[in-house]
Amino acid sequence: MQLFEAPNILERLRHNYIPSDVEIHAIRESITIAQSRIVALQSGPPTETEGLSKYVALYSSLISPIRRLPVDILQTIFLDPIAHRRLRPGGFTRRSIIVDYRPNYLGAVCYHWRCLSLETTKLWSSLVVSPNQTDRNTVGGLRLALQRSQGAPLYLKFHPAMTGSILDRETIEEVLKHTERWAHIDLTTNAGLLRQLSPARHRLESLDTLTILHSDSYEYLQQYPSELFAEPPMLRTLRVTKLPDSPSAVPILPWSQLTQLCIHVDWAGGPPSTGAYYYMLSQATNLREYDVYLPYATEPGPHPIISHHLKEMCVTMKVDVLNHSTAPALEKLALVHCTLTSAVPSFLDRSSAQLQTLEMDGASVRAVDLVSLLRMVPTVRRLVLRKLLPNAVTNLVLQSLTIGAFPLDQVLLPMMTSFLLDGGYLFKADALMSMLESRLTPPDEFSQLAAIDIRISLMVVPAARLQNFAIAAKQAVEAFSFVSLNEARTAVAVDFRLGLLDAVFGSSRRLIP
Incomplete structure (x- = not known):
């Protein structure tokens, strides 16, 4: 043939x-x-x-x-940070601002991909500016990338080869030609490099995000040119991985413009400067998002900090940073790898905020304390409990969320519409199913549970009950995912789960993001 x-x-x-x-x-x-x-x-x-x-x-x-694949889908894949393995995990503001794309690698796949990569200007707009003479860090490679970026906003990482190194004259001149396009700056640098950047002052009209990494940047910004980043009209996001030694070393920035602040102090730097920490918070009076990771306990601040506009807060490791803060407009609170202490309920009590989302990821909390915490936030619509200790979610917690188990005025979270539970806990499968079923067709005083994502290993739920639940969920739930894995029958359980999802939503099933 x-x-x-x-x-x-x-x-x-x-x-x-x-x-x-x-x-x-x-x-x-x-x-x-x-x-x-x-x-x-x-x-x-x-x-x-x-x-x-x-x-x-x-x-x-x-x-x-x-x-x-259509061209727009391919370009989306080209620009996916996960594909380039430069995405930092955790937190809702912890994503790296610099994604060092490799368009040369994509263009080597085939002629079509080469043409498409050349047309995707964002692939060429993320640059590492370094004295290391490799790849696109050469003057010629830098000039070519800037040409191919065709006016797109620039993501620049100024990264020295070693302490005291500076950029050669041609490189800095080439970069300074495009200061009006600097949108994101990742500053891992030294005094010499900062001095080279000084001509950029007054010309950073598009700068939106500034990251200051662990270096001697603060010490030099305190001196000449201390006002390098004092005037960018569009600056909204600041991220730091080292706190200054004192409030006087905090760089001059348009603090009242900032809407997002991310403070992630690493362990190597020693205990952070409490004074500088509270000073930065007191100056950023218009924050909408705040993400803090301090591995050390902080001392009380000199004055209470009231963030009138703060909508989202993520606290990692030490919740004592909440002790002297108040956020009356807060809508989302995420507690990551924390031990729940009195600082959290005290903060919620002071703030009296209409909290919409509560996320607890890897947090250490007892069931009785979790119940008390949930009782303080009746306005929460989305509850996420992920990888907590086994004794955090028990029958008591689930019964407190079950409509009909207690008088209606004692049931927790009457407005909950989205529920994500992930981990291994000390409750009976029947308690979980009863809670979910009671939320599918609630009385008028309660909101209907419309998004469910359950990921529990080593839990056995009778197939008949799951099937009955799927029938009820088909009319009530917008997004549904249920993982019930028996260790001895993992493959069968997964197949059954997928079949159950198909029964609920057909081929267009959707999961909670």
Whole structure:
């Protein structure tokens, strides 16, 4: 039987030609025939199978599903930070601002990808400016990347090779030509490099995000040119990984403009400066988002800090930072790897905020304290309990959320519409199912549970009950995911879960983000 032969196969591969359905069917049959012939000729000379192997490789590439992806989808994949492995985990403001894309690697895949990567200006707008003369850090590579970025906002990381190193004159001149496009700056630098950047002052009209990493940056910003970042009209986000030694060393910034502050102090720097910490918070009077990770306990601040506009707060490790803070407009509170202490309920009591989202990730809390905490936030609509200690979520907690287990005025979170539970806990499966079922068709005083994501290992729920729950959920739940894994029957349980999801939503099932 004759193999399918497409005219100009190499040219078609080069230009991302998409074969028709009839051609795809014929090519698949030909590939099967070619593979059969290869098997039959295995005992013969390698030269007899080389042509067939090349045929299989070429035509398999021609019908590859990725060739059918639209251009906009491919560009989205090109720009995905996870694909480039430069995404920092945790927190809602902890994502790295610099994603060091590798467009040269993408362009080496095929001619079509090369053309597309050259057209994707954002691929060329993320640059590491360093004395290391490698890759795009050469003057020629930098100039070419800036040309290909075609006016897109620039993501710049100023990263020294070693203490005291500076950029060569051509490199700094090339970068300074585009100061009006500097949107994100990641500053890991020293006094010499900061001095080189001084001409950028008054010209940072597009700067939106500034990150100051662990270095001697504070000490130099306190001196000349101390007002390098004092005037960017669009600056809204500040991220720091080292606190200054004192309030006087805090850099001059347009603090009242900032809407997002991320303070992530590493362990190596020793206990942070409490004075500088509270000073920065007191100056940033218009924050909307605040993400703090301090591995050491903080001393009380000199004055109470009231953040009137703060909407989202993420606290990692030490919750004592809440002791002298008040946020009356807070809508989202995330507690990550914390031990729940009196600081949290005291903060909530002072703030009297209409909290909409409560997330607890890896936090240490007892069931009785969790119940008390939930009782303080009746306005919460989205509850996330992820990887807590086993004794954090017990029958007591679930019963307190179950409509009908107690008088209606004693049931927790009457407005809850979204529930995510992940981990291994000391409760009975029946308690969980009863709570979920009671929330699917609640009385008028309660909101209907519309998004469920349960990820519990080593929990066995009778199939009949899960099926009944799926029938009820089909009409009530917008997003549904249920993982109930018995360690001895993992594969069967997963298959059943997928079947259950199909029963609820068909092929268009959706999960909680």
